[in-house]
Amino acid sequence: MRKAPLALGLVAGIAALAAVILLRAPSPRAGNASSHREAPLISEDPTADNTDLYAFRSPDSPEFLTVISNLIPAEDPAAGPNYYRFSQGARYLISLDRNGDGKADVTYAFRFKTADGPLFLGNTVLSYSLTRTIGHSSRVIARGMTPPDNIGPRTLKQFYGTSDYRALAAQRVTALNGGGRVFAGQRDDAFFADIGAIFDLVAIRKGFDNGGKDFFAGYAVHTLALQIPISQIDTKSHVVGVWTSTERKAAYVRKHKLRRGWVQVSRLGNPLVNEVVIPTKLKDRWNRLTPATDSRFSTYYENPILAAVINQLYGVGAPEHNRDDLVQVLLTGVPGLNNTGTTRADELRINLAIPPKPRGTENRLGVLGNDLAGFPNGRRLTDDVIDIAERAVAGALKGNNVPLGDGVNADDKATLPVFPFEPDPESGADNTKGR
Amino acid sequence: MTRARVAAAGAAVVLTTAALLLGSAFRGSSAAAPLPPAGSADRLQAGFSLGDTAALVVSLQHELESRPDDAHAWDLLGLAYQQRAREVADPSYYAKSEGALRRALWLAPNDLVATSGLASLALSRHRFREALSLARQAHALSPTTAQTYGLLGDAELELGRYRRAFADFDRLAGLKPSLAAYSRVSYARELLGRPGEAIATMQQALDAATGEAEPTAWTRVQLGKLYWSTGRLGAAAPQYRAALTVFPGYVHALDALAQVEGARGRLAHAIALERRAVAETPLPQFVGYLGDLYAAAGRPGLARRQYALVDVIGRLFVANGVKTDLETALFRTDHGIRLRQTLDLARLARNERPSIDGDDVLAWTLERNGRCGEALRYSKLSLRLGTKDALKLFHRGMIERCLGHTAEGNRFLRRALALNPHFSLLWAPTARRALR
Numbered sequence: 001m002r003k004a005p006l007a008l009g010l011v012a013g014i015a016a017l018a019a020v021i022l023l024r025a026p027s028p029r030a031g032n033a034s035s036h037r038e039a040p041l042i043s044e045d046p047t048a049d050n051t052d053l054y055a056f057r058s059p060d061s062p063e064f065l066t067v068i069s070n071l072i073p074a075e076d077p078a079a080g081p082n083y084y085r086f087s088q089g090a091r092y093l094i095s096l097d098r099n100g101d102g103k104a105d106v107t108y109a110f111r112f113k114t115a116d117g118p119l120f121l122g123n124t125v126l127s128y129s130l131t132r133t134i135g136h137s138s139r140v141i142a143r144g145m146t147p148p149d150n151i152g153p154r155t156l157k158q159f160y161g162t163s164d165y166r167a168l169a170a171q172r173v174t175a176l177n178g179g180g181r182v183f184a185g186q187r188d189d190a191f192f193a194d195i196g197a198i199f200d201l202v203a204i205r206k207g208f209d210n211g212g213k214d215f216f217a218g219y220a221v222h223t224l225a226l227q228i229p230i231s232q233i234d235t236k237s238h239v240v241g242v243w244t245s246t247e248r249k250a251a252y253v254r255k256h257k258l259r260r261g262w263v264q265v266s267r268l269g270n271p272l273v274n275e276v277v278i279p280t281k282l283k284d285r286w287n288r289l290t291p292a293t294d295s296r297f298s299t300y301y302e303n304p305i306l307a308a309v310i311n312q313l314y315g316v317g318a319p320e321h322n323r324d325d326l327v328q329v330l331l332t333g334v335p336g337l338n339n340t341g342t343t344r345a346d347e348l349r350i351n352l353a354i355p356p357k358p359r360g361t362e363n364r365l366g367v368l369g370n371d372l373a374g375f376p377n378g379r380r381l382t383d384d385v386i387d388i389a390e391r392a393v394a395g396a397l398k399g400n401n402v403p404l405g406d407g408v409n410a411d412d413k414a415t416l417p418v419f420p421f422e423p424d425p426e427s428g429a430d431n432t433k434g435r
Numbered sequence: 436m437t438r439a440r441v442a443a444a445g446a447a448v449v450l451t452t453a454a455l456l457l458g459s460a461f462r463g464s465s466a467a468a469p470l471p472p473a474g475s476a477d478r479l480q481a482g483f484s485l486g487d488t489a490a491l492v493v494s495l496q497h498e499l500e501s502r503p504d505d506a507h508a509w510d511l512l513g514l515a516y517q518q519r520a521r522e523v524a525d526p527s528y529y530a531k532s533e534g535a536l537r538r539a540l541w542l543a544p545n546d547l548v549a550t551s552g553l554a555s556l557a558l559s560r561h562r563f564r565e566a567l568s569l570a571r572q573a574h575a576l577s578p579t580t581a582q583t584y585g586l587l588g589d590a591e592l593e594l595g596r597y598r599r600a601f602a603d604f605d606r607l608a609g610l611k612p613s614l615a616a617y618s619r620v621s622y623a624r625e626l627l628g629r630p631g632e633a634i635a636t637m638q639q640a641l642d643a644a645t646g647e648a649e650p651t652a653w654t655r656v657q658l659g660k661l662y663w664s665t666g667r668l669g670a671a672a673p674q675y676r677a678a679l680t681v682f683p684g685y686v687h688a689l690d691a692l693a694q695v696e697g698a699r700g701r702l703a704h705a706i707a708l709e710r711r712a713v714a715e716t717p718l719p720q721f722v723g724y725l726g727d728l729y730a731a732a733g734r735p736g737l738a739r740r741q742y743a744l745v746d747v748i749g750r751l752f753v754a755n756g757v758k759t760d761l762e763t764a765l766f767r768t769d770h771g772i773r774l775r776q777t778l779d780l781a782r783l784a785r786n787e788r789p790s791i792d793g794d795d796v797l798a799w800t801l802e803r804n805g806r807c808g809e810a811l812r813y814s815k816l817s818l819r820l821g822t823k824d825a826l827k828l829f830h831r832g833m834i835e836r837c838l839g840h841t842a843e844g845n846r847f848l849r850r851a852l853a854l855n856p857h858f859s860l861l862w863a864p865t866a867r868r869a870l871r
Contacts, residue, residue, distance in 0.1 A: 047643065072646060253623040281579070
């Protein structure tokens, strides 16, 4: 769950983020006695927090479906000596639905491990395995290593022999058994949004075109990136649904009962759904389920609270009820583009038959900008999902065209022309975050 | 959409909300925090670049002046006050938090955040029955929210309802395994006398805290204390030091390291560490331990001054609605202060908090008052879960000896010392002397 645009959901978001604050403060509470040891109740779990999911065909390698799943929001490059890395107690999944039933037909699972003692804080290099499961058959299709976090050129030079972070990361791109590539490690957060302005009312305004401030600039995330040969996953309809999720190992007080080993704690298909659509009191539940049962949340997609909010604020005439258009975009796919039937499942759907746009010619508004290779037909790194979401909720697909936007139209850094596409994370030494 | 909800969408509130939100998201960069300038975006940025709760409290107060009907802003203010209380150990924020959360609940009945916030506040104030009732309300509002089971279990644990508490911790862990869940399961396993499993689960908690400075520091201190409780000073100290590395000046690590130094007889080091902790956050248990260190170092005057301070701080907590009876009773009993009245206090405290800790403190106070028959009853209760707690075992040993059961008493004293030869600066020497 991405945190910042959480507040985009305004009302829906506020309670959730209040819970975040409530649950934070892990230090034993003031005034406590040693006999009352208060454990933290933080609801945040950054290393299990799926922040963004991208799925696209890239112009340099159109024969692959590229999937990028980001975790650990808002990594501060200068946060040393407290460095970021994937959790070794978690299992990270990318799932593909090939027949529109909301269930995984192919799953890619990452597990991470470090060989170092638990007290060595500086080491952010982890080894990992990637297991592909099709039906009941699982096999390891790659073993790789993450690069270190971009702590700073001197550290890199001293411990890894080069201060060229891009080269270091490129070395860690690993081939998949049977075709394709994988990368796991720190990257710049390609997400962009002017969170400050979004909440300053004036900024979500008609015709606001540029000049916003990207609050995610300079912050990093941890990325799982895959390139999967389309030939392995293509279907008759050419449409594949993608989602990502994170599981943690269960631990219980009582031993006697037979229990599940892994519990899903986070999932993500379409952007902003967790933040804007699902109400606070149902978020934990939503995050535990698979897309197959999403019809039970239909009412929140059909009657989005954000529509009512932007009407209150701006009077833009956003339809507040019966939003079958949003249901199509988020739950079933859009007919003629990437529809997968009538089963409602929150997945990022991509029609693999639609060719990618050449680099530099993509429209940031994707399908709303007449560019069928962008969101909601998959999602590219450059798709401006904040502006798209605002306009879609205002009713763009129902003929109510209101040019809403946050004034940030692109990431502060250019994407890379090659896998893993997301820009290099800023080094701890540079540290220009939030600019 | 209700009016309150629409009001919540107001820019000002959302602005500060985002600041709070980002304040928690963008952690760990408090070093070069600029003061919040006037511009909203800059205020936001300041908010998240430093997680500056004090500034956020001010801006929320300011926003509420113009929008006094905004329930969610009151929610946030109430939670921000609790955060302040934790940061600076000033219990007057508890009363403020309660006021804000009650206001939120009055404006928006059935508000989950306000309800959970009040439950959390009641836990902080050691008002466990109230906490349980509020946690149940929160649970009714959202039975699938994992955090609610943490609130329920925490309250039940302190009320001695262990079966329910453990069931709720299991529900928490089954709904959403996380730092919050692992650390509670670890604590339950410790209470059940399974320290090895407790350590393993706390290590899972440590992994789940990866990248988060304060949670990592907290978890390392807990892990260190688990080692400490089984006498493994050599394993405990590196955890405390690691906590200080990720979170410089972390008071709970300073206090814990002081105890290691104290146990090793390096009293000057211990005093220096504990003084740093007290200077940063004058929690009563820190001040009390500093007094014990001074006493052990042959500085009775300085010790008395700390003990007097414990009393003053305790009254400050009480004045702000924190129940401290059990802690006060134990402190007075340990230091031989007004033992007769303390017995009344211990009975009252145990009544309100019938946990194994309530039982233990009452048992010990009864023993110090020479009422060892009754003490034995409560001491047995205090050990009913099989907890391997050297202090409780020591209390039992002293009670058995008081009743003339010298052999049985010595057996408990030996168990206490075998578990952790440094279990108490005050009492470990007593146990050793008794066994001589």
